[in-house]
Amino acid sequence: MLNKLITLAFIALLASSNNVVAEDVELPILSGIGGEFSAVDADGEAIEFSDFAGNVVVIAFGYTNCADICPFTLGYLKRLYSELTVDEQQKIKVVFVTIDPEYDTPGHLKDFIGHFNKDFIGLSGSQEQIDYILSLYQARYNKLSILDVPTQNIRRVNPKLFADDDEVKEDKASLYSHSVTLYLIDKEGFTRSLEYTGTPVGDFTGKIRQLINE
């Protein structure tokens, strides 16, 4: 009986080892990309990046008034997340960092992110904190116009909530262009791959699984 158990255990080990050999892709540590930072989560609580230690993390940058790439990116991440098993979902954090913390308050960010998936994490903070995070990941953004635009004129998936119509009419925000890179980070906090919404979902989930199983 003991022999059979040992044999089965080794078969399982060998099978998993073969799987790893067959599917693994090279995911070197990308030197100088990422690091420890502090921010404010969607509940308004201060957090450190190291709070995610032990989880695989996917980080995206954007803002809630983004009419095109951000909803597309979050839709892509929603699909990616749904391809993972429940167990795998518990080992990954999908993090969306706003580049417009002035407009994207923690509460608004929470509503926006929740529209896609309630497990996703929205991070805001002071402009200084956000600019520091962007510098760590070497992500960039540019303001597209000097003047703010009425948000009513922006096609948005999840408009900010206001108490009355006057506030809605007066609401204005800036528009930005920004980096579209998705950063895949391992359980120790090292950036291991750079992806985008053009990455086939199967390839991306494969890399996520590889890091979960490391």
Next chain:
Amino acid sequence: MMKSIVLMFLCLVGAVASVSAASTEVEQRVEYTTSLNSMASVVMNWYGSLIVKDTAVSFAETDNRWDEFRSHYPTNISQIKITSSDLTKLDDNYQYQFKVNSLISYNTANGEQGRMFNETFIFYVPLFSLPVIKRVSIDKVEEALVVNGSEFNRSYYKSREFAYSWLAYLDGVDMAPSLSASQWIDKVDYKIKIGNKIIQGPVLSALEQRKQYLAKGGHLLRSIDVKKQQDKESYLLIIIAEWKGVNQDGKSVLAKVRQEIEYKILADNSWQVLSIDEQHLLPDIAPWIGLLC
């Protein structure tokens, strides 16, 4: 029980083979980059010193046993443009063949002329040692068009000679003579920014700390640029190199290394490095890196 032992053995063989393959890959990278960079430095010296002398740029003398061979080149060379090169390791250990095709422009009484040269250098390069030219042959010479502009001059080769020597030095080859390192290596402030980690200090101590992150591997030069500093008597040599290897924990690492090396040219035309500033950038692993939407 026998089955278990066989299976355990297979698992272990698989694991060892995988580790061994990664280790071999790093060893090969080290050997390739150190030999390439050190040989390229010698080749840059070879061609740069063929170009007609000016007051601002000097090269170390080429071994005088090549004087007769070098007399086969035209005189009054104004520019040399290397159009292609190919490095091959020969069967004999430590020997490499470096094929170089170039266009040479030179001045004559009848105006500027051009020739194409195909040449082969055979180097002897013991690992981490200075390369020695064993043989050189001119395989083909043809009349050719004159090289446009004035980019491929002595300064062009001097900056590349320095850059290749420096990268070879970073990878462990003692290139101190070709870097004039004794004049500056102990005095220079070397600042390295890797994410939110900053290393700063004299070259040797900074490199020692850098080894935590880039322990074993090699630099491959990707681009080079030289700028005169405004309101200063110094220049900036901007190097971008790709580094691949392992960190001190043996984990695979990829870095896009950007260095700004500030230097001034001394009275004897040698370079004195004043400071080195290094940052690790987003690696160019896909065409959309850096794209904004």
